[in-house]
Amino acid sequence: MDNSTPDMPEKLVRYLDGELNEDEKKIIEQQLNSDSVLQQEYNSLLATREAIRHYGLQQQVDAVHQHMMGEFQVPVKKIGSKRRIIRNAVAIAASVLLLVAGYAAFNFFTLSPEKVFNSNFRVFELTTVRSDGAGETAAEKAYREKNYKEVIRIHDAGEDHTRKGEFLCGVAALELKDNKKAITCFTEVLEQNKQATVPILNDETEYYLFLSYIRDRNYNAAIAIMEKIKDDPGHLYHKKVTSKLIRQVKLLRWR
Amino acid sequence: MLANLRTGQRMDETIKAIYRSHFEGLCWYVMNNNGSRQDAEDVFQEVMVNFIELVQKDKFRGEASVKTFLFSLNRYTWLNELKRRGRALVREEKYERGQDRVELDTSHFIADREGKAEVLRVVGELGETCRKILLLFYYENLSMKEILEATDYETEQVVRNKKYKCLKQLEQMVNANPALKQTLKNLLHG
Numbered sequence: 001m002d003n004s005t006p007d008m009p010e011k012l013v014r015y016l017d018g019e020l021n022e023d024e025k026k027i028i029e030q031q032l033n034s035d036s037v038l039q040q041e042y043n044s045l046l047a048t049r050e051a052i053r054h055y056g057l058q059q060q061v062d063a064v065h066q067h068m069m070g071e072f073q074v075p076v077k078k079i080g081s082k083r084r085i086i087r088n089a090v091a092i093a094a095s096v097l098l099l100v101a102g103y104a105a106f107n108f109f110t111l112s113p114e115k116v117f118n119s120n121f122r123v124f125e126l127t128t129v130r131s132d133g134a135g136e137t138a139a140e141k142a143y144r145e146k147n148y149k150e151v152i153r154i155h156d157a158g159e160d161h162t163r164k165g166e167f168l169c170g171v172a173a174l175e176l177k178d179n180k181k182a183i184t185c186f187t188e189v190l191e192q193n194k195q196a197t198v199p200i201l202n203d204e205t206e207y208y209l210f211l212s213y214i215r216d217r218n219y220n221a222a223i224a225i226m227e228k229i230k231d232d233p234g235h236l237y238h239k240k241v242t243s244k245l246i247r248q249v250k251l252l253r254w255r
Numbered sequence: 256m257l258a259n260l261r262t263g264q265r266m267d268e269t270i271k272a273i274y275r276s277h278f279e280g281l282c283w284y285v286m287n288n289n290g291s292r293q294d295a296e297d298v299f300q301e302v303m304v305n306f307i308e309l310v311q312k313d314k315f316r317g318e319a320s321v322k323t324f325l326f327s328l329n330r331y332t333w334l335n336e337l338k339r340r341g342r343a344l345v346r347e348e349k350y351e352r353g354q355d356r357v358e359l360d361t362s363h364f365i366a367d368r369e370g371k372a373e374v375l376r377v378v379g380e381l382g383e384t385c386r387k388i389l390l391l392f393y394y395e396n397l398s399m400k401e402i403l404e405a406t407d408y409e410t411e412q413v414v415r416n417k418k419y420k421c422l423k424q425l426e427q428m429v430n431a432n433p434a435l436k437q438t439l440k441n442l443l444h445g
Contacts, residue, residue, distance in 0.1 A: 009423075010419065013419055013422060017392075043440075044426055044429070044430060044436075045422070045426060046443060047429055047436055047439035047440060047443065048422060048425050048426040048429050048439075049393050049422075050439045050442050050443050051374050051377065051378055051425065051429060051435075051439055052378060052389045052390060052393045052394060052425070053393055053394050054304075054308070054371065054374050054375075054378075054439075054442060055374065055375055055378040055379070055386075055390070055394075056390045056393070056394025056395070057304055057307055057308065057394070058304055058371075058375055059390075060266060060267070060270070060394075061270060061300060061303045061304050061307070062300065063267075064267055064270045064271055064274070065274075065296070065299075065300045065303070067271070068271060068274040068275075068278065069296060072278070072279075
């Protein structure tokens with residue numbers, strides 16, 4: 001077959017499309033083997049068909065891709081107004097809870113025995129000591145002059161082991177941050193009061209004793225006294241020992 | 256799956272199945288090697304087209320697992336893109352957990368990205384009717400009778416003539432673009 005015949009390009013396309021019968025196919029394949037120009041023309045058709053196929057595949061994959069990206073996205077559910085209100089309420093409650101938890105955590109981690117002690121300790125005013133009518137002792141004089149070391153010295157020298165002397169020893173020791181000494185002195189006051197017909201400075205001693213225990217990190221001993229005060233409405237310091245204060249000391253046990 | 260891709264049967268379902276099985280894993284690789292989610296999606300789409308063409312040309316016959324082969328294509332495509340962007344190649348590139356580190360050299364399978372984009376551009380420039388007829392015939396493998404039913408033409412012969420003219424028109428456009436012709440040659444022969 002002559003390559004230059006007018007129907008050749010069409011026949012080459014029909015060969016490309018697989019529409020020739022066996023005889024026609026054999027003839028054109030022979031021509032392709034022997035005619036490089038015809039082979040180039042055929043290669044050109046193959047390249048053109050490849051362009052279409054590549055375009056088609058790209059389009060199909062693109063369409064599936066869009067579909068799959070939609071499938072992979074987490075579906076956003078539309079919710080009704082009632083559910084939205086509930087959801088917002090839950091969100092607000094969660095936020096409040098978070099704030100409360102944060103505040104509690106802050107309090108917990110910033111809580112210290114010194115902090116609790118300082119916010120509850122008040123300097124003892126000696127006029128109260130003098131209200132029992134006793135004359136001023138050397139310990140009282142030293143205490144009024146804020147000479148706390150002298151108060152301790154007088155106590156330790158055995159010059160004043162009265163309940164008042166023991167009490168002043170306790171508060172002076174607290175001023176000097178000597179917790180152990182304060183505990184010893186205050187405990188002695190309470191012991192003597194147990195033997196006495198009329199207890200003196202008992203409520204004050206209990207108050208300063210549990211503060212001494214707190215600063216000494218003996219929280220169980222402190223809580224026992226605090227709960228006793230809290231349960232006694234007639235106690236002088238009943239209003240000062242609140243549930244919150246007891247809770248704080250209980251928290252200190254876990255620090 | 257490979258048989259479906261090779262014959263073009265149930266293509267949509269098969270491509271979807273590949274997405275469901277492999278997209279997240281390959282996406283993870285790109286996103287852990289300086290890529291965004293969008294990068295990962297674009298690369299996977301490109302990998303899918305390459306993979307299907309390789310299967311259809313019998314260049315992949317299941318010698319390695321589909322997972323390993325797709326991973327290699329994905330990796331090569333992404334590293335190429337990083338190079339193109341002028342970024343230093345990530346030496347400590349991270350691999351998918353549990354991925355067998357089988358190194359497959361898939362670079363020779365992949366025709367250049369710019370060349371392929373040019374193919375899409377040129378075919379896109381063809382008139383809509385021509386593009387539709389050629390796609391129905393050469394991509395969807397529909398018969399002239401089926402194409403007649405899908406178009407407004409009166410007879411099969413009219414469709415045949417139209418298809419012939421459209422093919423020739425596109426052929427001229429391809430021949431006028433030597434770089435494009437080379438890309439198509441690479442696509443044909445790998």
